[in-house]
Amino acid sequence: MAVSGRARALYQRIADKIRVxxxxGTLGPGAxxxxxxxxxxxxxxxxTTAVQGLKVLVNEGLIISDRPRGYFVRSRRPMVYRPQGEFRKRPLSPEMDNFLTQMAEEGREASQHIEVNVIVPSRDVRKRLQLGEGELVAVRRRVRFVDGVPYNTNDSHFPLAAVQGSEIMNPDDIARGANVVMAELGYAQVRALDEIQVRMPTPEEADRLELGPGTxxxxxxxxxxxxxxxxxxxxxxxLPGDRHVITYERIKPQFGSAPTIRAAVEDDLQTVVDLWGHAxxxxxxxxxxxxxYPPRKERIKQNIAAGECWIVEDDGVPVATITVDDQADPDFWSAEEAAEPALYVHRMVVRRDVGGQELGSALLDWASNRAADQGKQWLRLDAWKDNDGLHMYYSERGFTHVRTVEAEGRRSGVLFQRAADHVRGIGPELVMEQGDSR
Structure with a gap:
């Protein structure tokens, strides 16, 4: 790989070659x-220059010096560390704790050393636990070993007043977990704040974990x-960097609560425009x-004033909009069709970051229910002619393609309808905002 700027020193080029x-894999673990x-x-x-190059790799943690035998590629068999596993339920009386079970399943020999002390907390611990001056903590200090090598340390601090006399004070493994004991003591934890920092170890940490240089x-x-x-x-x-892979599993959250739907007001004009622009x-x-093309703000204003434009919010954040009225577009619908009682859907937008949760289906169901409540026969819409995916979307949600209309100056015109009482019941339930009866 070419490196711009000043030429690299020879010892650096030696390190570069060995690193590659x-x-x-030309030099494998233990080579x-x-x-x-x-x-x-x-x-x-x-x-001397050769030693300089080798020291670069020692400091990077890639090789170890084992005098007088020489230099060897560091063997790495990382442990997968999953912080999110803490709150997963486990049996109340498992044979081994979570760490030992995980290592056994991977065919590795695991053990741990636990000690319990009562100490004056550090400033950081005192601040996190919101303790006053002079309050003590119980700390369960644990070193975990894998295949005879200290892999990580785990030091748990508890307000002494909360755990005095409990199992937490014993230097033994708590098979069902300290969190269960805390819950039994009346301190059930419902959330956790995780902070991760990467740095070089302190001398005490290096000693407890038997870390070599550059780790x-x-x-x-x-x-x-x-x-x-x-x-x-x-x-x-x-967690030593050469012994761990930190793995987080994230699940896209569902809506924070049942989404609410309300009629848009004058101040919502920009919100509707922003949702439209997002789409x-x-x-x-x-x-x-x-x-x-630029959003037609005057038309949106008219829809808002007429009570035809609606906004869906999730925990107070606008995530979707829909407009429904009973006016058939004369460019698309015949006079006979316009005479039939129907509601027409316009400008339905769902933010992409809440996609995949069938909010669009829920909006169409809401519109169907609204049409049925008003004694309408049909829920209708006209779709963009060049958007085949959208046509399929409506077909899959019970709409029938009526026909495609070619109207001068109009890019829409693929007409769909479904019976007003057709409701799929898929997607989140939309709750009408309290006091909004329009």
Missing amino acids: DITE RLPTEAEIATEWSTTR PVAVHICTGYTADGKPVRVVANV ASWLRDRRIDQWQ
Whole structure:
């Protein structure tokens, strides 16, 4: 790989070459590197320069020095560390704790050393636990070993007043977990704040974990809170970088609560315009020419004033909009069809970050229910002619393609309808905002 700027020093180029051999597998875990003298001869340089290059790799944690035997590629068999697994339910009386069980399932030999102390907390722990001056904590200090190697430390701090006399004070494994004990003591934790920092270890950490030079650590600090917001536990996990892979599993959240739907008001004009623009941008990125023109604000204002424009909110944040009226567009619907009682859907937009949760289906059901309540026969709409995916979307939701109309100056005209009483019942329930009966 070419490096711009000033030419790299020879010792750096030596390190670069060996690093490539390690990362590409030419030198595997445990492989012995050429001696300092052999490297010096290969590169026509001094032994001192060769040592400089090797020290770069030692400091990066890629190799270890085992004098007088030489330099070896560091063997790595990372443990997968899953912070999100803490609140997963476990049996009340498992044979082994979660860590030991995980290692056994991977065919590795695991053990741990636990000690319990009563201490004056550090400033950071005291601040996180919101303790006053002079208040003490109980700390369960744990070193976890895998295949005889100390893999990480886990130090759990609890307000002494909360855990005095409980199992937490015993230097033994708590098979059902300290969190269960805390819940039994009246301190059930319902949420946790995770902080992760990466740095070089302190001398104490390096000693407890038997770390060689150049090994950074990730520090995961977890503060657990009760339902009333009281912090009752601070855990500091120190994870050597050469022994761990931190894995987070994230699930896209559903709506924070049942989404609410309300009639738009005058001040919502920009909200509707922004939602419309969001959809237009998304369509443009997919090379669909729908809505690629400035929003027609005057028409939106008229819809708002007439009580025809609606907004869906999730925890107070606008996430969708729909407009429904009973006026058939004469460019598309015949006089006979216009005479039939129907509601017409316009400008339905769902924000993409809440996509995949069938909010659009819920909006169409809401419109169907509204049409049925008003004694209408049909729920109708006209779709953009060039958006085949949208046509399929409506077909899959019970709409029948009536026909496609070619009207001068109009890019829409694919007409759909479904019976007003057709409701799929899929998607979140939309709750009418309290006091909005329109």
